[in-house]
Amino acid sequence: MSEKPKSASAVVDGDLQAALLSEALPFMQAYEGKTVVIKYGGHAMGDQDLGRAFARDVALLRQSGVEPIVVHGGGPQIGAMLEKVGIKSEFKNGLRVTDKATIEVVEMVLAGSLNKRIVADFNAEGAKAIGLCGKDGNMVRVVKAKRTQRDPDSNIEQIIDLGFVGEPKSIDITVLEMVAHSGLIPVIAPVALGDDNETYNVNADTFAGAIAGAMDAQRLLFLTDVPGVLDKDGKLIAQLTVKEAKALMDDGTISGGMIPKVQTCIEALNKGVEGVVIVNGKVPHAVLLELFTNHGAGTLIVR
């Protein structure tokens, strides 16, 4: 169980509080009116206190003139529901193989209960959040994800069928712009329609990267359950170039759920997003520390 986050006033004296607020001013000015996309991973969600602390941070961003867009995951929450209803699930290349029965549960959890829980946390903190998924306003259209792997015996490249797993093909930002510019915080679940009118499960990291690119975001933040990208010895890598990140994926240091995250970071940088950071969402106020102080944590990926 995570410790209840202490309020700043409980841990620092008045002078220090004033200094911290003052330090935040240039950052607040720099981000005013800018879009910041925050990917809120299922592993970063933790308990109710942490969820409310996250919502409070994002409400504060909005209040200070930033236009935050939240894209959430929910891998562990989907896993728990699939287990409850007796559906087996497996991942290939960091993506959930999604058959017809699985996509029904994925949509129910992501665009249903989980999305509404996050929206409720925001609204309880005085923000006005609105829950959406890729289907709303025709925001995200996807194509079926294609992956291959080399058979070790025959050395032949084989196609992996992931079922209803999609990758963003086109983004219509009309609704997002309307929502974000009107003071609301969009909270988006990564499910979307394909041209075959079927519902597809989209990795939340990939989805967040596509939204950040389409919205010309200033920053893309990934909140997860590790301090950032770790090296072979488990030590945090503070900064990575695209070339170094690719080498770490090739030698297997970066694996599992970190693969789509790092791949998305690279694509977002290529699309012109200015800064991409992977941070530990379980650290209370990780979002504020990253955006409004000099104490940036986690791994910054640069071109």
Ligand SMILES: Nc1ncnc2c1ncn2[C@@H]1O[C@H](COP(=O)(O)OP(=O)(O)O)[C@@H](O)[C@H]1O
């Ligand atoms: N080099 C690495 N550094 C950090 N985490 C890694 C690395 N390689 C694999 N991982 C795994 O990636 C996980 C984060 O991805 P994921 O489970 O998809 O989280 P989220 O639900 O936040 O998107 C970590 O918990 C860790 O197990």
Ligand SMILES: CC(=O)N[C@@H](CCC(=O)OP(=O)(O)O)C(=O)O
């Ligand atoms: C295709 C695919 O793998 N989709 C993910 C969607 C949720 C997600 O990405 O959640 P996290 O960010 O918490 O990992 C899944 O089914 O788990």
